[in-house]
Amino acid sequence: MKNINNEPTQTTSPSILVVDDEEHILKLYEKEFSEDGYQVKTAKDAKEGIKIAQETQLDLVILDIKMEGKNGLEVLSDFRRINKNLPIILNSAYSTYKSDFQSWLADAYVVKSSNLEELKRKIRELVDF
Amino acid sequence: MSNLEKKNYEISPGSFGIRDLEEVLDRLPVGIFKSDEEGNIIYMNEYLAKLIPEQPRGKSKEGSFLLDHINYAVKECLTHGKSLVREGMEFENSKGKQIFLTLRTAALKPDDGKRINAGQDQSSGVVGVVEDISEKVRLERSLKKKISELSIICEVGNALRSTLNLEEILEIILIGVTAGQGLGFNRAFLLLLNKEENVLEGKIAIGPSNPEEAKRIWEYLSTQEQSLEEVLHSYKDALREKDILVNNIVKKLRIPLSDQNNLLIQSIRQRKAGRVRKDQAESETNRSIFEILGTDSLAVAPLVSKDKVNGVLLADNSITQKPIQEEDVKLMQIFAHHASTAIESSKLYQRLAEQVNKLEEAKKRIAENTQRLWRAEKLSVLGEITSQVAHELRNPITVIGGFARSLLQKKEIKDPDYEYLKIIAQETERVEKVLNNVLDFTKPDEVHLEKVDLNQIVEQTLEMMGEEINPDKITVMKYLYPDLPQVRVNPDQIRHALLNIFRNAIWAMPQGGILSITTKAKDNFAKIEIKDTGFGIPQEHLGNIFEAFFTTKPESCGLGLTISSEIIKNHGGLIMAESEKGSGATFSVMLPFEGSPPHEGVESLTLRGENEKHK
Numbered sequence: 001m002k003n004i005n006n007e008p009t010q011t012t013s014p015s016i017l018v019v020d021d022e023e024h025i026l027k028l029y030e031k032e033f034s035e036d037g038y039q040v041k042t043a044k045d046a047k048e049g050i051k052i053a054q055e056t057q058l059d060l061v062i063l064d065i066k067m068e069g070k071n072g073l074e075v076l077s078d079f080r081r082i083n084k085n086l087p088i089i090l091n092s093a094y095s096t097y098k099s100d101f102q103s104w105l106a107d108a109y110v111v112k113s114s115n116l117e118e119l120k121r122k123i124r125e126l127v128d129f
Numbered sequence: 130m131s132n133l134e135k136k137n138y139e140i141s142p143g144s145f146g147i148r149d150l151e152e153v154l155d156r157l158p159v160g161i162f163k164s165d166e167e168g169n170i171i172y173m174n175e176y177l178a179k180l181i182p183e184q185p186r187g188k189s190k191e192g193s194f195l196l197d198h199i200n201y202a203v204k205e206c207l208t209h210g211k212s213l214v215r216e217g218m219e220f221e222n223s224k225g226k227q228i229f230l231t232l233r234t235a236a237l238k239p240d241d242g243k244r245i246n247a248g249q250d251q252s253s254g255v256v257g258v259v260e261d262i263s264e265k266v267r268l269e270r271s272l273k274k275k276i277s278e279l280s281i282i283c284e285v286g287n288a289l290r291s292t293l294n295l296e297e298i299l300e301i302i303l304i305g306v307t308a309g310q311g312l313g314f315n316r317a318f319l320l321l322l323n324k325e326e327n328v329l330e331g332k333i334a335i336g337p338s339n340p341e342e343a344k345r346i347w348e349y350l351s352t353q354e355q356s357l358e359e360v361l362h363s364y365k366d367a368l369r370e371k372d373i374l375v376n377n378i379v380k381k382l383r384i385p386l387s388d389q390n391n392l393l394i395q396s397i398r399q400r401k402a403g404r405v406r407k408d409q410a411e412s413e414t415n416r417s418i419f420e421i422l423g424t425d426s427l428a429v430a431p432l433v434s435k436d437k438v439n440g441v442l443l444a445d446n447s448i449t450q451k452p453i454q455e456e457d458v459k460l461m462q463i464f465a466h467h468a469s470t471a472i473e474s475s476k477l478y479q480r481l482a483e484q485v486n487k488l489e490e491a492k493k494r495i496a497e498n499t500q501r502l503w504r505a506e507k508l509s510v511l512g513e514i515t516s517q518v519a520h521e522l523r524n525p526i527t528v529i530g531g532f533a534r535s536l537l538q539k540k541e542i543k544d545p546d547y548e549y550l551k552i553i554a555q556e557t558e559r560v561e562k563v564l565n566n567v568l569d570f571t572k573p574d575e576v577h578l579e580k581v582d583l584n585q586i587v588e589q590t591l592e593m594m595g596e597e598i599n600p601d602k603i604t605v606m607k608y609l610y611p612d613l614p615q616v617r618v619n620p621d622q623i624r625h626a627l628l629n630i631f632r633n634a635i636w637a638m639p640q641g642g643i644l645s646i647t648t649k650a651k652d653n654f655a656k657i658e659i660k661d662t663g664f665g666i667p668q669e670h671l672g673n674i675f676e677a678f679f680t681t682k683p684e685s686c687g688l689g690l691t692i693s694s695e696i697i698k699n700h701g702g703l704i705m706a707e708s709e710k711g712s713g714a715t716f717s718v719m720l721p722f723e724g725s726p727p728h729e730g731v732e733s734l735t736l737r738g739e740n741e742k743h744k
Contacts (some may be wrong), residue, residue, distance in 0.1 A: 114530020
């Protein structure tokens with residue numbers, strides 16, 4: 001996936017970063033969102049995600065919460081520090097983090113589902129195509 | 130006289146004249162007579178002469194005078210030549226006193242005749258002795274009476290000890306006082322101490338209300354030939370209904386303990402039984418007792434054991450007018466003492482029984498709470514495991530379903546794989562629904578309880594449903610009881626439980642209808658009734674609707690009502706479903722008010738239904 005970072009940013013298609021420690025989730029999202037016309041970057045943990053955010057211009061981050069290393073909630077503010085206008089969608093198998101005030105920093109909270117419609121709708125709301 | 134010769138004392142001519150003999154005979158304390166050969170009485174001593182005019186006892190009875198007895202005995206003696214003894218004949222002396230005499234006769238044969246005077250003829254005929262045994266008979270009778278009294282006390286005492294039921298004890302006391310085999314009074318009344326109001330109040334009574342009734346009862350009882358013990362145990366039922374009048378009378382007696390002049394209060398204070406006549410009653414308070422009871426003479430015995438005053442026992446003979454004897458009162462006092470002890474034991478027993486009940490209640494409560502705690506713990510452990518497993522499953526399911534959907538979008542419907550991919554997508558969706566339900570249910574905050582108003586919870590749940598309730602189709606009617614006491618629950622869980630029931634109701638009314646929600650207070654429970662006008666629940670399903678994975682809805686996972694039921698049960702409540710043909714279904718949720726014990730049927734759901742299978 002290294003070469004993704006080296007590709008020049010296309011001005012027409014928004015760039016989305018997906019941070020998730022589940023490899024197959026990354027694959028699914030990459031396939032689905034790129035078919036919808038987004039540029040998709042993926043990171044398998046928070047540290048890698050931060051690095052990508054620092055190096056590239058992003059339009060949106062989809063962030064898993066429960067991951068190896070730092071969890072999604074802990075790095076939310078790190079992403080915001082890099083770009084305070086960067087929209088972030090928390091995407092977790094858990095619905096309980098909704099009640100955690102840290103999650104309120106995110107722009108949306110979508111519980112994982114095989115039906116990606118809700119997630120896609122949120123992306124459309126937050127990213128100007 | 131052992132070493133003396135009898136002949137030394139025989140009458141000898143000159144030393145002891147006929148006058149002397151007569152003198153001796155007259156002074157003897159027994160009656161002596163003699164007849165000639167024809168049976169004519171030719172001699173009687175002075176003692177006998179005084180006895181002769183005495184009357185046979187009992188004027189109405191056919192009886193003979195003493196002389197008739199003597200003549201008869203003499204003739205018998207002469208005819209058959211044998212001695213005769215008649216013992217304990219009953220007479221009345223000139224002063225009207227009852228006496229008992231024994232008559233003995235013996236025939237004198239010429240050979241046996243003693244020479245009284247030298248030269249006189251040999252004596253013949255009959256001699257006899259009449260002896261007054263009244264004192265002996267009286268002593269015997271008194272002894273018999275004492276034995277009988279002792280046995281009455283003993284029998285009543287045994288009967289009193291045989292029960293700890295206060296009602297029964299009071300009945301035994303009254304029967305013992307009135308039964309012929311007992312103290313034999315006509316009527317008996319019992320007054321007990323009311324400690325709260327400091328009054329002596331009439332409790333129960335026994336006895337006929339008029340002489341006719343008395344005659345009827347006593348005749349009936351005399352044909353029964355029962356022992357006192359049998360009477361005590363059997364005839365109380367026979368008498369109870371007939372004693373309404375005396376029971377009404379006794380209830381009119383209500384005497385404040387402060388009434389120092391009252392004879393009943395005095396009897397209690399002095400711990401002493403006694404007899405009182407109406408004409409001795411000086412004060413108004415005492416006259417009124419006789420007025421109320423309608424009697425002239427009363428026996429009064431305090432019911433006191435150790436230092437405890439229980440009440441007072443009254444008895445009279447207003448029907449037969451038989452005077453009350455000192456003996457009767459003494460016996461009644463002993464009797465009253467036994468009765469008091471029995472009353473005291475019964476009260477102690479009742480207090481003990483109450484305490485035991487309380488303890489048992491507490492024990493039951495502890496057992497229930499333990500079970501609830503255990504259940505909650507088990508659920509919370511289960512919940513944690515389930516939650517972990519569910520979350521672990523969610524990622525792979527998302528991936529499987531997500532790819533299936535992704536591929537599906539590019540397939541033509543004609544493609545053979547299209548159907549299979551669709552099946553994968555649908556089945557994963559079903560699994561996800563189960564996961565959602567399980568995860569919602571196993572939120573980690575389940576033991577946090579707070580005091581809430583159930584009416585608010587109902588309102589909030591309806592708000593949560595939002596557009597799920599289409600106002601064009603569903604009319605929501607709320608009948609919320611404004612003074613509903615608060616309940617101590619986990620509000621999130623109760624909202625969740627109600628939500629599932631509301632959803633079920635809405636689902637049952639696809640063509641629209643009325644959802645009515647009623648709250649009310651019932652005993653120690655807050656009750657929420659959720660009624661719909663939908664197609665109802667078939668009878669055969671009523672027993673299963675709370676079972677996990679039971680569903681008739683194709684798109685449902687069958688956990689909604691199970692979760693509701695689990696939540697309600699965990700709160701010590703009860704959930705019920707009823708359904709009647711054509712009139713929808715009613716779900717009732719009962720939650721205990723704060724501080725109330727959980728519902729007894731918490732482990733078993735009560736299910737009712739009149740429904741026939743819905744078409």
